[in-house]
Amino acid sequence: MLIKVSRPEAQKIFDKYCHNFVMRLKKEDAIKMFTSDFKLSEKQAELMFDIYDIDKNGQLSQWEFKQFYTNLGEFAPELFEAFEKLKSGSNEEGEFEKAWDVLKTVKNASGEVTKDADLESLIKAAVGEEKKMDFGKFMNLFSRIKQSRS
Numbered sequence: 001m002l003i004k005v006s007r008p009e010a011q012k013i014f015d016k017y018c019h020n021f022v023m024r025l026k027k028e029d030a031i032k033m034f035t036s037d038f039k040l041s042e043k044q045a046e047l048m049f050d051i052y053d054i055d056k057n058g059q060l061s062q063w064e065f066k067q068f069y070t071n072l073g074e075f076a077p078e079l080f081e082a083f084e085k086l087k088s089g090s091n092e093e094g095e096f097e098k099a100w101d102v103l104k105t106v107k108n109a110s111g112e113v114t115k116d117a118d119l120e121s122l123i124k125a126a127v128g129e130e131k132k133m134d135f136g137k138f139m140n141l142f143s144r145i146k147q148s149r150s
Contacts, residue, residue, distance in 0.1 A: 004060040008071045013037045014062060027053075030060040038076050047082050048076065051139075071143045082106060083135060085092070095133045099123045106147045119145075 014035075017029040025033065027049060034045035052068040053060055059082060060068075064130045072079055108114055114122070126141040127133050133141075 010066075010073065011115055014065050016065075024059040025065070027058050027060075030065075034076070038074065040076055040080070043087070044080050047073075051136075071140075072146075075142075075146050078106070079139060082142060083138050086133065086138065095127050095131050096123055099127065099138070099141070103145060106142065106145050108145055110149045114145055114148065118148075 004117075013033065017025050017033045017054060019029075027032065030049050030053075031045045032100075034048050035042060038045075038048075048068060049060060052064045054064050054067070055061075055141050072126065086098050093121070100119065103114070103119060107111060122141055122144060126137045128137075133136045
C-alpha cells in the first residue's frame with residue numbers, strides 16, 4: 001500500500017537531495033530520490049528522469065520535480081505495475097481490451113474507479129487510430145485517471 005505524500009512533504013523530499021541550496025538535482029541525486037523515496041527500480045527511475053528532465057540539461061529542477069509530483073508522485077510505482085500488466089497480456093487481445101482490464105480498477109483522486117463510459121472514452125483517445133498503447137500514452141492516460149475527480 002502506498003502512503004499519500006502531502007505537497008509540503010514532497011518539497012521536503014526534494015530538499016533532502018539538494019546541495020548548497022541549489023534547487024536542482026544532479027541526475028544521480030534525482031535517481032537516488034526516485035529509488036529511495038518513490039520506490040522505483042533503477043531502470044524506472046532513469047525513465048522518470050529522462051521524461052521529467054524537460055529541458056534536457058541533465059538536472060532535475062524544482063519545477064520539473066513538481067511536474068513529476070503533480071502528475072504521478074507517490075503513484076509512480078503503481079503506474080509501472082499497471083503498464084507491466086498491460087504488456088504481459090495475451091498478444092491476441094487488442095490494446096483497448098488490455099488497457100480496459102488494467103485500468104478498470106485504478107482509483108481516481110476521489111478514491112473511486114472511473115465510470116465505464118468515461119474510461120472507454122479516455123482509452124479510445126489514448127490508443128488513437130493506430131490502436132497501440134506505448135508507455136508515454138499509458139502514462140498520460142494513467143495520470144489523467146489519477147487526477148480526475150469523477
